Amino acid sequence: MQDSIFNLLTEEQLRGRNTLKWNYFGPDVVPLWLAEMDFPTAPAVLDGVRACVDNEEFGYPPLGEDSLPRATADWCRQRYGWCPRPDWVRVVPDVLKGMEVVVEFLTRPESPVALPFPAYMPFFDVLHVTGRQRVEVPMVQQ
Known part of the structure; x- marks a missing residue:
């Protein structure tokens, strides 16, 4: 995946979001809070959320679900050359x-x-x- 898909949103787009960060203060304040991303959501994340909504998957994941720990361990290996065991990863x-x-x-x-x-x-x-x-x-x- 290329970083270019995460082009910055304009201030107008950000202020158009229905979020506390961009609507609490007036237009003369640029909020620099930690907890909200000011980038578009990655397409893969949007696709995953849409798939869950389409399938009405709003419950807990199955016991023993290990795809996230495995993906995290793989990412650490590829990105940093560090090979944590998936069972070390906690969600x-x-x-x-x-x-x-x-x-x-x-x-x-x-x-x-x-x-x-x-x-x-x-x-x-x-x-x-x-x-x-x-x-x-x-x-x-x-």
């Missing part, structure tokens, strides 16, 4: 749950965990919930 609902899982796996309670600051503030909540010490690493303005 999580969002970035915060992923961070929580990794912090709990790699550190002990009360361990210091460094985060750049300023940062997405919910990252600090993850450290609080997991009982880790927050270490802010100030970003340098250049």
Whole structure:
């Protein structure tokens, strides 16, 4: 797949979306939030979502479904030369749950965990919930 399919959307197209990011503030503010993509959705993703809607697949995937972990392991191998086992890959609902899982796996309670600051503030909540010490690493303005 080529990156050219992800050409930037215009500000007018973005403001035409029915999203909080592009409709909360007036036209004099350009929102730079982390959680919303300002790129068109990849055609393969659109096709997959449409197929699920057409088949009315709105339930949970079957137990033992391993296509995503296998695809992730293959992607890591092709992209980085790293060969994780598919059974090492965990599917999580969002970035915060992923961070929580990794912090709990790699550190002990009360361990210091460094985060750049300023940062997405919910990252600090993850450290609080997991009982880790927050270490802010100030970003340098250049």
